[in-house]
Amino acid sequence: MRSFFRLLFRIFFLSLLALVVIVAGRTITFSSRQVQVEPIAQDTTPMGASERLSAAIQIPSLAGADSSVFGKLDSLLQLHFPNVFSQLQVERIGGGSLLFKWPGKQTKLNPVLLLGHLDVVPADSVPWRYPPFSGTIAEGFLWGRGALDDKMSIWSIMEAIEWMIGEEYYPERTLYLAFGHDEESQGKNGARQIGQWLESRDIRPEFILDEGSFAISHALEGLEAPLAAVAVTEKGFVSFTLQLDRTEGGHASMPPSFTAVGAMAFALERIRQNPFPASLRGTTGQFFDYVGPEMGVLNRIVLANRWLFSPVLISKLSEDPAANAIIRTTAAPTLIEGGIRDNVLPLSVKATVNVRILPGETIASTQAYLEKVIDDPSIKVSIADSDYGGDPPAPSSVESFGFQVLQKTIGEIFPGAVVAPSVSAGYTDSRHYRQVCEHIYRFSPLLLSLEDLKGMHGVNERVSLENYERMIRFYRQLIRNSCQ
């Protein structure tokens, strides 16, 4: 008997030893994926750049505004960037969108395409520190709607090119710029038409850069360096209608145990209690492969051994709404309606659930999941608007020319930042270009805090003047690196 226990102890001890060896081995071989590049000189950016962006913010080009508003922005661009308009070819598409072409000398090279959008969301009625369309420059910042989403992209790209033309730079590779005017309302007249325009001429960009992610300081506990998350994919988007119709109503004085309102509330509660399964695979796994080696030893052990620690990691990430959004599909009830009077049992109740779909899942698979979780045949689940939303795109490669050139440029302009592929929780114009390019990346070259991000679509949107100048330098360097 004693020898049996000894054997058992030995097996246990050897298994534990094997586990420690595997965990240690994986931690040691969990090596950095960052590239070493020399930071470049911080050249002085063109004078008056922030004033020009301020003038753009003073034109309230709200999503859905008529084309004359976008015509004003077009005129402003012509006024600010005369060299760009004389050297580049320009097409006006869809009643407000702009497509520029800077022809390269080597016509055999695929072009590069940079995206931005001219429209903005409305400003909240709560008071801002400075009025949202004043474009005030104060306290080291430029304040206003569009400072982070997304006029700063367009104006800084134009500043960079105007600057480069002044330096007599001539690209080897052709550069396209596509500025949509209805990104905030799905890009149907802007980006979609530009995508079709490019496709009909068989123009196939080598890579595309759009908004959708930033460099963030103190992004993660245990990561000292700023995190430059380059989104290689984005979540899909769909809204489902949950409809419950009963044939018998009645008086509220003699209710059944479950009224239509109660049944719908129960269905929504089941969705809350049964979140979509979390995944640390795919792009999320890649993200940890890039970030993990740059962290302290404890985090490195956990992230190098996700096969062992994933339950702990998932439960920790699920606590934070932003982290939760990149590890699973999320479902948020956003609208509910039903009933006609306080003392009448309603016949119909309708709820809307907005679903953000993680790459790997689809609209159809998320619908099937919700139907299974609700488990009530009297509640019909259907797509609220089939023309609104879409499946998530396949992730773009980190081996491509586009990703590598971005990683190099980020290293040059944001020395010490950790670059990692990521999933954007937002929904961008870039989806309208999938048919012409498989290498699509989303990154706005701004170094922000998590606090700054609240200004996007929120109150007190602002960009620091330092950030804006760096942004201009970034685009100039990106064009040099990719179009030479």
Ligand SMILES: [Zn+2]
């Ligand atoms: Zn945007």
